[in-house]
Amino acid sequence: xxxxxxxxxxxxxxxxxxxxxxxxxxxxxxxxxxxxxxxxxxxxxxxxxxxxxxxxxxxxxxxxxxxxxxxxxxxxxxxxxxx
Numbered sequence: 001x002x003x004x005x006x007x008x009x010x011x012x013x014x015x016x017x018x019x020x021x022x023x024x025x026x027x028x029x030x031x032x033x034x035x036x037x038x039x040x041x042x043x044x045x046x047x048x049x050x051x052x053x054x055x056x057x058x059x060x061x062x063x064x065x066x067x068x069x070x071x072x073x074x075x076x077x078x079x080x081x082x083x
């Protein structure tokens with residue numbers, strides 16, 4: 001991943017954006033510290049998408065028997081038993 005100082009990123013913003021769109025993210029530094037990363041909008045959408053819990057449960061590849069019996073109890077029962 002390429003690194004560029006903020007002042008240089010300002011001066012060449014169009015080229016930095018073109019590189020991000022082409023799939024090469026750029027780390028922008030300020031006073032030697034990494035401050036930001038410029039990525040394409042498409043990449044940002046991909047990495048910022050968080051699946052909701054229901055989708056994760058529906059995607060579970062196992063069988064009901066794969067889940068321990070105590071884990072199948074309602075959350076309230078688990079909390080009451082110290083889990």
